[in-house]
Amino acid sequence: MKHIEINSIQNAFLVYIDVDSLNKKNKLENSFEEFKNLVTSSGTLIKDYVSFNQKTPVINTFISKGKLEILMDEIQKKNIDLVIINHELSASQTRNLENFLNKRVIDKTELILDIFATRASSHIGKLQVELAQLNHLSTRLIRGWTHLERQKGGIGLRGPGETQLETDRRLISKRIKRLNQRLDKSHKQKQINRYSRKKSRNKLVALVGYTNAGKTTLFNKITESSQIAEDKLFATLDSVTRKNKNPEMGPILFSDTVGFISDLPTQLIESFKATLDELKAADLLLHVVDISDKDRKVKLIKVNKILKDLGLEDIPQIIVNNKIDMISDLKLEALRKRKAKDIFLSAEDSNEFDHLNYLINETLFNGMYQGWVSLDNNLGNIRSMLFDMGCMEEERVSSDGKMLANIKIGNDELEQLIKLEGFEIYPDKDIIFNTINN
DSSP: OOOOOGGGOOEEEEEEEEEGGGOOSSOOTTHHHHHHHHHHHTTOEEEEEEEEEESSOBTTTBSOHHHHHHHHHHHHHSOOOEEEESSOOOHHHHHHHHHHHOSEEEOHHHHHHHHHHHHOOSHHHHHHHHHHHHHHHHTSTHHHHTTOOOOOOOTTOOSSOOOHHHHHHHHHHHHHHHHHHHHHHHHHHHHHHHHHHHHHTOEEEEEEEBTTSSHHHHHHHHHTOOOOOOSSTTSOOSOEEEEOOOTTSOSEEEEEOOOBOTTOOHHHHHHTHHHHHGGGGOSEEEEEEETTOTTHHHHHHHHHHHHHHTTOTTSOEEEEEEOGGGSOHHHHHHHHHHTTTSEEOOTTOGGGOHHHHHHHHHHHHSSEEEEEEEEOGGGHHHHHHHHHTTOEEEEEEOTTSOEEEEEEEEHHHHHHHTTSTTEEEEOOHHHHHHHHHO
């Protein structure tokens, strides 16, 4: 059964249902706007929408009978091709709604899957999206095959045969198995890459946060990259890692990751496990928060819950309150006083990054040392390591043949090096050059 991209259908009718029994403690105040933004991000045209409250979901159709009849009247008045509902529906609920409304119906999970399908650009990203789609589709095959009866066998094959549904399930099961094998192979390659990174002693900082918080814009500024940063949900889907370009910081790799969203479908988390597992290798998480968002507190809690579910709660975290240019100076000043340990900046303005750079260096390296050191000739391996780490600023040779190096390195790393025989710190820069010129 072929996946149909919803953005090929022009006219969508949105159904937003606030179900009392499903309302959780940390509910987004602006959840309706987020739902509309999700649909807009898929490229679908919103023809109209309806919003209503309901005490509990109905088993057969999720929506109560009275509300369904009102919905039917609204849809018949307009040229509607597609109905999108803001909850996750079971296969039978979707089928019953389609039969009643005589329109294609999709839920929040299918909506997000479609957005992911259009955004995935890397090989791994496409495999992960296909896996999520097939896992979702395998529970809903009956929607496409209810009109078919059992196939009749030919000569020598007479008997009940295999239903089209069973055939499709078998083919999908094979494809899912093959995709998992290919993703496992890719995951093993990434483990090798992580091992190489550990050898080179580069630190890894991962940018995490709610979707559309400004992670990619911040990532581009720090690494001087040009990843596409758009004001829409899930603009970034494929994880990207780049080396730090800022001379004020130590040897760091930064990774831009997919944004989280409330009630993220389970099969998406499972399918993207290989990508999310990359976060486990991070030495530090930059949790980017849109400070101008009135739901920022709830979103911060939701992201931290996902991080906890992934087993990442023990990784050090810096809260980066982004988009300060979108709030008043008075409000910003009050927030700075209440959240003294947080970073406040606008990712558009790199002039405000000094405090962030300092805090990253303090967290990862216990601060930075920059100055001259001397190495005996038998420490060539240490010299090579300093080059690999990107710590070597300048190199000279003294008149007595000693290697002199101007390095920038974390205090923790330096503490280990000065224990080595033949490795010494030159506290005064002038003394170094006097030694060299003799």
